[in-house]
């Protein structure tokens with residue numbers, strides 16, 4: 001082309017550095033539908049690397065619901081929701097979600113990421129303060145940055161620290177507390193009861209991100225707030241359609257006034273094309289399954305408990321997991337990746353999680369279980385990890 005030096009040449013150095021540190025990720029291609037067994041690069045693997053917790057992503061009932069909407073109305077929404085993008089399918093899904101969470105109203109976003117970041121930025125701004133768990137999801141961190149409110153980070157799952165920070169923070173602005181309910185990499189649960197008490201005592205707005213708990217926890221599958229009996233304390237309830245519900249998208253439920261405000265001011269909602277009608281139809285079908293088949297979530301959590309017991313008995317550190325996400329804490333990124341590679345050779349896909357997703361020195365294998373895993377799948381994983389344990393323990 002020309003002799004002009006390539007202004008993007010710096011990227012080569014950056015990529016090489018990532019590679020040398022065991023942090024470079026390369027695109028992978030799944031060649032089968034999502035599920036407990038997948039085909040990647042031509043190989044069939046038992047899949048412990050999805051968030052398809054209720055095994056709904058490839059469920060024919062969701063596909064059938066999507067097809068009905070597709071046949072009726074076609075694919076694209078064609079506009080942002082405030083113009084002409086919001087159809088009766090969006091309205092129907094929002095009604096269902098409000099009913100699901102026993103809230104006055106709901107709003108559907110194109111992704112959970114958009115729901116979190118846009119909602120935080122719509123609720124607080126310069127001069128306000130947002131109190132955020134140090135392990136919160138990237139979409140929450142970005143929402144805090146986007147909002148330009150003071151971001152005040154409290155120690156992971158430490159409600160006493162949160163309370164102390166709220167007590168000492170001087171500001172006349174609004175105050176928002178935000179936390180994941182189930183943490184995505186460690187599979188541990190936030191102390192929602194204590195956090196709710198603090199929010200009430202300090203008069204702060206309270207936002208829960210139930211991304212990994214929607215459809216999994218609670219008697220009716222609403223999430224961890226339901227399981228712990230603190231739904232009434234939550235002002236802003238975020239959930240995803242993309243994980244246990246097997247679809248894509250995120251949602252917020254809450255009071256009518258909250259949803260009216262987000263409808264007008266959540267920028268990722270206002271300035272983004274509405275998701276397809278078919279997606280909303282599939283999500284409604286997923287909510288039917290959550291309502292009608294509670295055994296999926298009950299058995300999933302029992303399965304996770306059995307897996308933790310087996311792995312701990314082998315000497316692995318599963319952290320503070322109490323959910324369907326079972327981490328195996330390894331430490332070094334390179335060792336983690338080597339272990340993931342060995343598992344893969346045995347036909348088991350378990351993602352190695354490295355910085356920046358987790359802090360340096362805290363790399364882990366993230367086993368996520370779904371309603372689709374059989375006892376035999378779990379037994380194969382336990383057997384492989386048992387063999388690797390002997391080797392690994394002799395090296396460290």
Ligand SMILES: *Cc1c(COP(=O)(O)O)cnc(C)c1O
Nearest residue numbers: 111112113137184211240242249
């Ligand atoms: C995955 C995730 C999100 C984002 O949801 P998407 O629908 O995948 O964009 C938000 N919060 C948490 C805690 C998550 O794990």
